[in-house]
Amino acid sequence: MTKAAETRGAAKPLFSYRKHWAHRFGVAPFLPMSRAEMETLGWDSCDIILVTGDAYIDHPSFGMAIIGRLLEAQGFRVGIIAQPDWRDASAFRGLGKPNLFFGVTSGNMDSMVNRYTSDRRLRHNDSYTPGGEGGKRPDRSVIVYAQRCREAFPDAPILLGGIEASLRRIAHYDYWSDKVRRSILFDAKADLLLYGNAERALVEVAHRIAKRGMAQDFSDVLGVAFTRDATPEGWLEASAEDIDEPDEGRMRKDAQSENVVIRLPAFDQVANDPESYARASRVLHRESNPGNARPLTQRHGTRDIWLTAPPIPLTMAEMDGVYDLPFARAPHPSYTQPIPAWEMIRHSVTIMRGCFGGCSFCSITEHEGRIIQSRSEGSILKEIETIRDKTEGFTGIISDIGGPTANMYRLACKDRETEALCRRPSCVYPDICKNLETSHDALIQLYRKARAIPGVKKVMVASGVRYDLAVKSPAYVRELVEHHVGGYLKIAPEHTESGPLSKMMKPGIGSYDRFKRLFDAAAQAAKKQYFLIPYFIAAHPGTSDEDMMNLALWLKKNNYRADQVQTYLPSPMALSTAMYHSGFNPLKPVRRGASEKVDAVKGLRQRRLHKAFLRYHDPENWPVLREALKAMGRADLIGPGKHHLVPGWQPVGTGKAGEGRRMGQKSARPQSREFRTNGLRSRSS
Numbered sequence: 254m255t256k257a258a259e260t261r262g263a264a265k266p267l268f269s270y271r272k273h274w275a276h277r278f279g280v281a282p283f284l285p286m287s288r289a290e291m292e293t294l295g296w297d298s299c300d301i302i303l304v305t306g307d308a309y310i311d312h313p314s315f316g317m318a319i320i321g322r323l324l325e326a327q328g329f330r331v332g333i334i335a336q337p338d339w340r341d342a343s344a345f346r347g348l349g350k351p352n353l354f355f356g357v358t359s360g361n362m363d364s365m366v367n368r369y370t371s372d373r374r375l376r377h378n379d380s381y382t383p384g385g386e387g388g389k390r391p392d393r394s395v396i397v398y399a400q401r402c403r404e405a406f407p408d409a410p411i412l413l414g415g416i417e418a419s420l421r422r423i424a425h426y427d428y429w430s431d432k433v434r435r436s437i438l439f440d441a442k443a444d445l446l447l448y449g450n451a452e453r454a455l456v457e458v459a460h461r462i463a464k465r466g467m468a469q470d471f472s473d474v475l476g477v478a479f480t481r482d483a484t485p486e487g488w489l490e491a492s493a494e495d496i497d498e499p500d501e502g503r504m505r506k507d508a509q510s511e512n513v514v515i516r517l518p519a520f521d522q523v524a525n526d527p528e529s530y531a532r533a534s535r536v537l538h539r540e541s542n543p544g545n546a547r548p549l550t551q552r553h554g555t556r557d558i559w560l561t562a563p564p565i566p567l568t569m570a571e572m573d574g575v576y577d578l579p580f581a582r583a584p585h586p587s588y589t590q591p592i593p594a595w596e597m598i599r600h601s602v603t604i605m606r607g608c609f610g611g612c613s614f615c616s617i618t619e620h621e622g623r624i625i626q627s628r629s630e631g632s633i634l635k636e637i638e639t640i641r642d643k644t645e646g647f648t649g650i651i652s653d654i655g656g657p658t659a660n661m662y663r664l665a666c667k668d669r670e671t672e673a674l675c676r677r678p679s680c681v682y683p684d685i686c687k688n689l690e691t692s693h694d695a696l697i698q699l700y701r702k703a704r705a706i707p708g709v710k711k712v713m714v715a716s717g718v719r720y721d722l723a724v725k726s727p728a729y730v731r732e733l734v735e736h737h738v739g740g741y742l743k744i745a746p747e748h749t750e751s752g753p754l755s756k757m758m759k760p761g762i763g764s765y766d767r768f769k770r771l772f773d774a775a776a777q778a779a780k781k782q783y784f785l786i787p788y789f790i791a792a793h794p795g796t797s798d799e800d801m802m803n804l805a806l807w808l809k810k811n812n813y814r815a816d817q818v819q820t821y822l823p824s825p826m827a828l829s830t831a832m833y834h835s836g837f838n839p840l841k842p843v844r845r846g847a848s849e850k851v852d853a854v855k856g857l858r859q860r861r862l863h864k865a866f867l868r869y870h871d872p873e874n875w876p877v878l879r880e881a882l883k884a885m886g887r888a889d890l891i892g893p894g895k896h897h898l899v900p901g902w903q904p905v906g907t908g909k910a911g912e913g914r915r916m917g918q919k920s921a922r923p924q925s926r927e928f929r930t931n932g933l934r935s936r937s938s
Contacts, residue, residue, distance in 0.1 A: 267453060267571040270460050272328030275300060280579050283311055284321045284333045286587060288348065291332065299332035300324075301459065302351040304398045305415075306367075306390035307360030307381040308588060309335040311581035314598045316361055316415055322578040323452055324459060329353070335585070336382065339391045339398065345405035353462050355402040356455075357395055357443070358415030361594070363616075363824070364394035365417075365429050371822035372860065373429065380597070384590035392429075395421075399441035410467045411443040412458070419448040419620050420825040422478045422560060423537060423551050424520040426530065426834040428823040433524040433834075436551070436558040438480060445471060446478040450606060450621055452575060453564050475543070476564030480556050488512045491547070493536045494519065496529055497845045502536050514559075515540065519552035527835035528848055534831035535839035541623065544673025566607070566624045573632040576603070582644055600640055601653035601715070604633050604699070608657045609664075609689075610719060611679030612747075613758050613828035613840065614793060614821060617657045623680070624672070627663045630699050634706065641708045649709055654700070654737075655716025660723055662696045664689065678828075678840070681721055682758040691722055693729035700732055713739050717788075720744050720768035721760045727771055734775035738783050744768070745788040748800070749807045756795035756832060756851060758840070762807075787813065791863035792854035793821040794832035798885060801866035805898055806890075809869060818867045820860055872907040875899045 278295060285291045286309060291299065301324055305317040313319055321331045332351075337344035359367075360381055367390070368376055382389045391397040395417045402411050421437035438446050444467055447454045454476040461469060471477055472485075484490055493502035493515055502515040517536060518529040533551070540546040546562040567575070582599075584592055605627040608617045633654075641647055656662075666672035666680075667688050680686045704712045714737040723730055733742070746765040748754050754761060769785060776783045789804060808815065823830040831839045838849040854860055862881050865874035878899045882890050890898040 264453060264565040265457070267323075267456060267567065268326065268574050270327055270456060273300065273460070273463055274328065275330045276328030278330060280325065283581055283585050284309070284318075284325070284331050285348070286333050286335060286585060291348065294330075296330050298330070298350070298352055299348050300329040300352045300463070301354060301356060302332045302334060302348050303356045303358070304334045304337065304345070304402065305358050305360050306336060306364055306394040306398070307362075307594075308383055308592050309333045309585045310592060310595050311583060311585065312595070312598070313576050313578070313580055314361075314601070314603060315594075316358060318580060319452070319575060319578070320356065320414070320455060322580060323456065323575060326578055327456055327459060329459060329463075333585075336389045337398070337401070339394075339401055342401045342404035345398075345401045350406045350409055353459065354410040354412050354444075354467070355399075355406075356412050356414060357398045357402060357418075357441070358413070359390070359394040359398075359417035360415065363417045363420070364390055364392060366822065366824070368392060369429060371820040372857065378593075380593040383584075383588045383592050385593045393417075393440075395437060396441045399443050403442060410445075410462065411441070412455075413437065413441060413443045413446040414448075414451050414455070416616065416620050418446050420616055420827075422446055422448050423517065423533070423549070423558060423826070424523050424553070425825040426823065426830055427825065428830070428833075433520075433530065435520055435553050436478070438478060438558060439553055439556075444479070447476060448478060448560075448620075449476055449564055450567075450626075451476055451564065452567065452571075472548075472559065472561060475561050478558060478560045480553075481559050482556060484514060484516075484550060484557070488514050490550075491515045493517055493532060494522065494529075496526075496532045496843060499842060499844050499847075501532065501539070501842065514548040514550050517549055517551040520554070521552075528837055528843065528845060531831050531835040531837040531839045531848060532843040534826070534828060534835075535843050537826070538619075538678055538828060538839070539676055541618075541678075542673070542675060543622070543624070545676065563622060566622060566626045569627060569629050572606075572626055572628045576628055576632055576636065582639070598652070599644055600647055600651055601655075602633060602636050602640070602651060603656050604628055604654060605656040605662045608661065609680035610658070611677075611682060611758050613756060613832070614790065614824075614830075616824050616827060619826050621657060625661050625664055630695075630702065633699060634702055637703055637706055637709060637712075641706070649711065651703065651709060651712040653715035654703060654712050655714055657716070659714050659716035659718045660693060660696060660729065661719065662699065664691065664722070666690070679758050681719070682760065685721065685725070691725040693723070693726035697726075697729055697732050700737060704736060711739075712737055714742070718742060718744050720746075721764040724764065724767045724771060730768070730771045731775045731778075734772060734781065734783060735779045738781075741784045741786045742772070743786045743788065747788065747790045748793070748796070749804045750796075750800040752800055753790075753793050753796040756829065756838065756840070757790070757793060758828075788817070788819065789815065789867055791818065791820045791867050792860045794829055794851050794853045795838075796854055796863065797852070798859070798862065798881065801863045802882070802885065802887065802890075802898070805866040805869040808867070809898060814870045815867050818864060820864045821854070869898055872904050873909075875903060876908040 311318045324331045332348040377387045378385045379387045427434045491502045517533045523530040543563045549560040550557045607621045607625045609623040680689045749762045823833040832851040833853045838851045841849045
């Protein structure tokens, strides 16, 4: 058993550290964003300054608020620089030099996803900005902000965190520049990167820096990345560099040791050899379980990037402690315009983190991990009461009670030792693991207690339901339908065909059909007219034109007309991104000459076609669909009948829609379509 496995559950409790001396200043109403606010609090300086691409909203749905309040609870004075003007370093000097370090993040979203659609079109709105105004953060925000921090105070340490940095911790394919880029640590010229939900690592690192500065070894802190010249003495390397070899970094029997690091293919190798890129991606994802993962190292020129093993998940008590911090639960009072993201979540409650689904296109697992971290029932109910009593505009409706998924609350492996040894990329694919606890009883009980709180009229479930788990609990489906659905429920089968589903690591459409039968029966019994809203992905690796045609036929047969559709976006570090870039399948062993090949949908014309199949009912798409069907030998699907996919005629004035501006173009027509996202698992119009 690895060192991580031995220490799991024995990690230093998050709130057990001796507080930094500045705790005597007490709790700030809002973390200060100006010198005037610092002076009001009696501060002459900040210990830590957090720089974020989002507006500052002091609420636990926003990463900077959680990190800021957690550091405050450790006794540090924390300032916020939110959405600074990045064109020079002036704004980064506004709070003075931090005593300990700058913490830099793009915000709740990746800045490139925030700014561009999956077809690289420019977005003109930003939900995390007052008034929804776009353009208030730079492309590749983490790199730009870190550079400006360095300009402002050259000797101040810089730590990176958040989803943008987390998903770029090693050499990664960048969809927007269509090339493999170095670890973001090198481009940002930062000192340390904390990946994932980094509370545990951040608290440890902050206290260490307060005592001994940056010039120390952080290799025993889980969940961090840093640079070094070479592998230190006393460490054994398990090489994954040679893709002519099949072992993929596994240790041989004659090299068992606690101090083992896996050497990934180097940056130059993955940048020039797609098959090596697929190998690196596969190995990275194999080393994702805190119970058995080993450190990883990757050469970049003359230096290595070193990743310690993933962080140990927070306990329920620690999760409660984080969400019970003294948030103001409002935007900073300096803002005069509404912030769309705040309006959307102000009456919602997060009950858990993580996802063991392992969908290959999704960033949740890479960032938050596969082990579910749940809050206690008491902590959740207390927050609902706080919303009722203190949140402006509350009308009795809790808009969502969920997380990355709606129904993984308190689900876990039945045996901790088995969990610590497991290397499966998903607990539910290709089938639900026999060791997974799938009971929804705790969640049902939570729902019932939540809606029984005086003053609460309805508790909605707006997070996506994992339907292959829900069918294991018909009682949960009934509870959901009878009390927690507001007309429709969103779920994500993503496709109907086995080819793309196998590359996505999603269950077959039969699971969706079973859930729909349970859902419809419960709605009928409750005498309610509710609808399922299924989401689908176009142009995912491994998807053929015929697959999309069959999906369109399924949609028409079932009378679905999708308004919100997603064209696949290759997010950094995802397994499906490795498929897209390399043309090989990292879900299977990767070895020269023996790797499974995957066809990627890359051309703009084909990507538009796949999206058009999802919106077969839109006359704007009929010309391209007719052309494609004829080329595929399926002209029999063109006509006026119910069995036809598209008609042979065209309404006047349709079929000539513009495409808007893409990266590198100089002009654009403003677009007004709303965009909602959950991290990088985004659904673009």
